Amino acid sequence: MRGQKETLRVLGIFGTLLVTVNALYSASDDVVELSQSDFNNEVIQSDELWLVEFYAPWCGHCQSLAPEWKKAASALKGIVKIGAVDADKHQSLGGQYGVQGFPTIKIFGLNKNKPDDYNGARSAQGITDAALNSLRSIVRDRLGGKSSSSSGKKSSDSKSDKKAVIELTDDTFDANVIGSSDIWMVEFYAPWCGHCKRLEPEWAEAAIEIHEQTGGKVKLAAVDATTNQMLAGRYGVRGYPSIKIFQKDEDAPVDYEGGRSKSDFVARALEMFAESSPAPELQEITDDDVLKKTCDDHQLCVVAVLPHILDTGASGRNDYLNIMKAMANKYKKKFWGWLWTEGGAQTELEDSLGIGGFGYPAMAAINARKMKYALLKGSFSEQGINEFLRELSYGKGSTSPVKGAAFPNINMVDPWDGKDGQLPIEEDIDLSDVDLEDYDKDEL
Known part of the structure; x- marks a missing residue:
């Protein structure tokens, strides 16, 4: 019995340590952790200005932002509320505000029902500057006669x-x-x-x-x-x-x-x-930023390599893209990123994902945090992709390390214009100035 109690005590300590390691914010921080159950009472019904970060514990950018977010919260303590929502855990709350990548920062000002997006620097200075600017804007609006009646406070009537x-x-x-x-x-x-x-x-x-x-x-x-x-x-x-x-x-x-x-x-x-919210955007890989931002900001990014436009035409390519869009909509609550590229446009990426030997179309799901990927082995159809993604969502399926343990260089390409491909135009050779009489007939 004593041994069992000691084992439980150790497991309890170990569990606590795991929670501490996985959490980006703790009770000792000035950042207010928010959940689905208390968000309305704390933020929507409040007269105070709130800056709220929607994050995922596994997100590298979120982990980098955390110390700056804490620093800003301490500097603004008693002036502006700084909150954080684990949108990986509270997915419906993230979906409510259109969160499709991490971290996403929203500013809940005078009209709490229409928060503004924060797109400034991800530093304590940038965050505090934005907060104070929003605060001044609220004061000006109130001086001008606007009220915070839209903040969501319940009426006693x-x-x-x-x-x-x-x-x-x-x-x-x-x-x-x-x-x-x-x-x-x-x-x-x-x-x-x-x-x-x-x-x-x-x-x-x-x-x-x-x-x-x-x-x-x-x-x-x-x-x-x-x-x-x-x-x-x-x-x-x-x-x-x-x-x-x-x-x-x-x-x-x-x-x-x-x-x-x-x-x-x-x-x-x-x-x-x-x-019922919109499906995540399906983006073409046109440069390095598109790939890295999408994959770094999401738990998984699903990448399709489609046949060359000359092989499928616009109609065939759109068929493939529509399949991907249907799957993105089906799995939108997972907050995954969705990308595609033309076969041969990003050969180094194909090589790093082991796609080369499978032909086109091909698909890989990448975990950028672990630098591992899984390949679609079934058909490139709604049924085949659904089975592939369903296994991944349950933590099943075989994975392999990304070659080189990092994303390769990405070529800058022009985005597809939505049209059929055009064969290269061959230049006509003008033979009018060539005097064939000068050549020996035997040589001809």
Whole structure:
């Protein structure tokens, strides 16, 4: 027993050390660690200026930024709030703000619902300068009469709470919900239902927060099923409350079967919102910066080497690119980078990834932090690539070290213009000035 306790104690210490090593920020720093559950209360509902870094613990650029971020947080303590979100862990929160690379820094100023992107120097000086400039801008706006009412503070007026929940009827339902590009979470209730009455405040508060965090792209509504019996019958409502989710591309609504608290509703709404966000950009490797920035800023970067344009034409190439775009959309919550190049344009890169012997099209997934890659062995199709990436997402599949343990030199190339390739124009030889009579007929 004593031996078991000692083993557990050692494992506990070892686990603590691992957490400490993996974490970029600790409780002793002036950087406020934020999560999905407290982001709205801490940032959105705050009157203070926030600079928030969305990072991933494995990201090299994030690790380089961390000491500067901490230094800026200490310098701005009591003046500006400096926060950090592990977007690898809180993916829906990163998706909500369009985070596709790490680190991404957002400035939450007077209008918390529309943060600004920070694109300045990644140094403590650059960060503090930007913070103070934003602070001065807020002060000027307030002097000019602008208020921070858009910051997301809850109103104490219960009527405003009810307005966040959209009341729908037999007459208004189809015009608002059916075919809408927004996501609708609809509660079917009965006024006499005790469960419905207990749900009402949770539903109302969730509606406010979801509206703020999704910009109105996810809506919460309510239908009195006792007076709007046509709707209740159409969707098979048998008990109260019943909650159904309506999305544009779905033929029929989906029953909501999660928890009945505000946080449960918010979490599900943000998850759906993240899933409906745009797919990551598919970029052509035209220079060294495109490759290194994409691969350094993402846990994995997926690189395709496509056949020469003369072999496929524009139509064939677009078929391959559309397959990649479909896969990028399918795996967008993974925050991977997506790249492509033409076969033969980046021969050193192909050699470093062992692509040469497989022909085109080919694909490799690269972990730039470990300088390892995995090759697609199956077909270059949605099914083949999906199986390849699914294994990688589960930590399976064989990997190999990148040749030279570093990215090779990348050639600068012109981006593809979207057109068919053109064969080189051969110069015509003008023989009009050549007197064939001067040559011996035997030589001809």
